[in-house]
Amino acid sequence: MANALKPKHQRLVLVIIALVALLAAGLLAAWALRNQASYFYVPSDMTAHPPAPDRAVRLGGMVEKGSLKTMPDGVTIRFIVSDGKARVPVSYSGIVPDLFKEDSGVVAEGKLGSDRTFHAATLLAKHDERYVPRELQEMTKAQARQTVAETK
Amino acid sequence: MHGFANPARFLRLARWLTPLLLLGGIVVTAASLTWGLVEVPPDRLMGDTVRILFIHVPSAWLAMAGWMTLAGAGLVELTWRHPLAGIAGRAAATPGAAFCAICLATGSIWARPTWGTWWVWDGRLTSFLVLLFLYFGYIALAAAAQQDGGHSRVAAIFGLIGAINIPIINRSVVWWNSLHQPPSITLGKSAIDPAFLWPLFAAMLGFTLIFGGVVLARMRAILADMQAETRLRRKARGAAEAA
Structure with missing residues (x-):
């Protein structure tokens, strides 16, 4: 009954079939890239499959609360990056980005040493998706909501 | 739908809609940016740097919405052969880029x-x-097709193929570990405090109105160009026949 179909409807069906095939192919390709296209390893990846000692890799996770320490030389810092499942100690000397602090996200570029410590050459701070004004950060959620409602 | 594909009717509508969108967009954008860049309190971690949000996010939204516009126009052009669809796609490409x-x-x-x-x-x-880079490719393809004088569908096909990148951009922070943070605004939920969220929505609306106005203005300009071209061709043909 294809002949009963108007040309424009025939074209529409063709375009839609082509689009669906294309979308499926593209998303499959992106899905297959899942492990290769990640920007960093999380600590549990790194402890399960440690990279070769001289291979430069990136490690990303949360800076564990209370783990950040400055060494006696004043420029070297040590802290622990964790993802809730595994913990990797990191050492770094240099200037840290403004947003780098405990209990916050970090991406470290460097090498995993034979001492199981990650020696970072560069530190990048990872911001989370929350945006909160300074005045509201100490309040509880209910207080904040009330303040916002009052100032509206 | 078919009514708006008629260039004369479209021009009548666009004549008053273009300045309305542009003016409205400029007013809303100016108000929301004043709100966002001056009034809003600083962020708990980033301080005043957070104000870039009010330009960064609306631009990101329109860069992606712009591509969806030209992909949609490509679909209409390929399927229904509406003369205005190709023009709409070409008009949306430059502001999107x-x-x-x-x-x-x-x-x-x-x-x-x-x-x-x-x-x-x-x-x-x-x-x-x-x-x-997809935008650059689309603009180059559309310009090349225009230079040949013919109406090429290559740009429309390219626009549809390029649309595959939009869901990839959207999902990139979810599928892969990335330095960019995951989405702040998801369906019905926002990790952005209301103090930032409302000026952000206002800025997105203002930017979108400006985008719509620019697209309409560019469509009118392209239509006028084509009209002038046809008139010149007719004149040249007439002169050649008279000689």
């Missing part, structure tokens, strides 16, 4: 103080850079 460039530039400026780097090759940033 401009917003894409603004988004990349503001993102880079924002990344330096917050992340500590101008650029990283993570999933979100890379896929967005690809979008900018």
Whole structure:
């Protein structure tokens, strides 16, 4: 009954079939890239499959609360990056980005040493998706909501 | 739908809609940016740097919405052969590319103080850079087709194929570990405090109105160009026959 179909409807069906095939192919390709296209390893990846000692890799996770320490030389810092499942100690000397602090996200570029410590050459701070004004950060959620409602 | 495909009717509508959208967009954008850049309190971690949000996010939205517009126009052009669809796609490409460039530039400026780097090759940033190059490709293809005088469907097909990048950009921070944070606004939920969220929505509305006005203005300009071209051709033909 294809002949009963108007040309424009025939074209529409063709375009839609082509689009669906294309979308499926593209998303499959992106899905297959899942492990290769990640920007960093999380600590549990790194402890399960440690990279070769001289291979430069990136490690990303949360800076564990209370783990950040400055060494006696004043420029070297040590802290622990964790993802809730595994913990990797990191050492770094240099200037840290403004947003780098405990209990916050970090991406470290460097090498995993034979001492199981990650020696970072560069530190990048990872911001989370929350945006909160300074005045509201100490309040509880209910207080904040009330303040916002009052100032509206 | 078919009514608006008639260029004469479209021009009548666009004549008053273009200045309305542009003026409304400028007023809303100016108000929301004053709100966002001056009034809003600083962020708990980033301080005043957070104000880039009010330009970065609306630009990102329009860079992606712009591509969806030209992909949609491509679909209509291929299927129904509406004469205006190809023109709409061409008109949306340049402002879309401009917003894409603004988004990349503001993102880079924002990344330096917050992340500590101008650029990283993570999933979100890379896929967005690809979008900018897709825009360049589309503009070049559409311009080449126009120069030949013919009506080429290559640009429309390219627009549809390029649309695959949009869901990839959207999902890039979810599928892959990236330095860019995951989405702040998801369906019915927002991790952005209301103090930032409302001026952000207002800025997105203002930018969108400006985008719509620019697209309509460019469509009118392209239509006028085509009309002038036909008139010149007719004149030249007439002169050749008279000689």
